[in-house]
């Protein structure tokens with residue numbers, strides 16, 4: 001039955017955003033689809049902004065969650081020891097960390113990604129006794145004040161109400177600032193005693209800038225970045241909140257570069273089922289927190305631990321990484337063959353199952369991308385935009401999407417692009 005939207009419009013804060021782009025009332029969801037209260041079925045190419053890598057209501061994960069709830073097992077325990085947490089840690093360690101020869105301590109943070117970023121910032125500053133952090137233009141790291149200081153888009157920053165400082169921004173590798181060698185610039189800042197820039201405690205990087213417009217850093221660039229950090233006693237933090245958990249075809253997005261960050265933030269799909277969960281991975285000797293020095297009530301959603309454990313097992317059992325890489329090839333081939341020939345001013349960037357079709361070089365590229373996303377929604381597909389001027393159409397389906405669903409979504413995008421151009 002159709003539901004009146006006035007309950008939201010009259011009562012909810014004007015800060016709401018996604019509901020303005022997809023103005024229907026959603027009710028059910030399964031796999032790659034979401035259903036509204038009128039029974040319309042929408043193909044989901046947004047996937048909870050990366051929180052639903054395993055699809056909606058994944059049966060294998062759901063089974064474990066229901067069993068846990070039905071057994072009256074503990075649901076909330078702050079950071080107390082529980083069986084659910086122990087099982088998650090053991091599974092994460094054996095299936096993810098040990099297999100990659102990664103040794104990290106796990107810090108469970110408050111329930112959203114920005115909490116892990118805040119914890120990383122504090123701990124880097126505490127270790128190095130320096131306040132400055134280097135971040136990249138185009139970065140998105142969250143909305144609380146520390147993370148927001150690292151986040152670049154004007155709309156987000158305008159909401160702060162205080163100065164956002166102790167951060168030095170430098171250009172990212174590819175695309176937007178092609179003329180500037182950003183790592184050469186970083187080294188110059190560090191080595192020149194007249195650079196005027198305080199030595200940073202850390203560099204924080206997304207190996208694929210997602211909200212920034214799907215810019216994929218090269219392996220070579222990431223390796224040089226790691227070396228500069230090591231050579232200059234600066235910590236390297238990889239924010240894997242959006243592109244971790246197999247989004248790029250490896251569990252951690254930095255695996256392809258063979259680098260070992262000092263700290264890693266993870267959230268979104270680590271909770272397996274869309275459940276809130278966030279963690280910071282810390283190189284052992286950097287874990288200098290005093291007990292309770294970074295605290296929070298919701299640092300241990302036990303149901304999320306159960307889902308997270310099952311999600312890792314699902315990931316390994318179904319060889320998700322290989323499947324993501326294969327499906328990424330389907331996206332690339334389709335867009336290169338059918339959409340790029342429509343205009344030489346359209347470009348494609350991406351890896352695994354995160355892709356951006358960039359309309360930014362077209363006059364009114366932002367409006368064009370907006371119109372395409374709206375037309376996709378009319379055609380019953382949910383898709384988001386990102387990047388400068390919101391001119392990049394962002395393809396971010398659940399990793400579990402079938403080949404048929406993926407192709408169907410790409411056909412919808414093609415139709416919408418043709419109708420708009």
Ligand SMILES: Cc1ncc(COP(=O)(O)O)c(C=O)c1O
Nearest residue numbers: 112113114140141142239241242
């Ligand atoms: C790379 C990255 N870091 C941090 C965050 C913040 O996560 P949350 O919205 O859960 O606080 C996001 C959210 O989109 C993100 O993409």
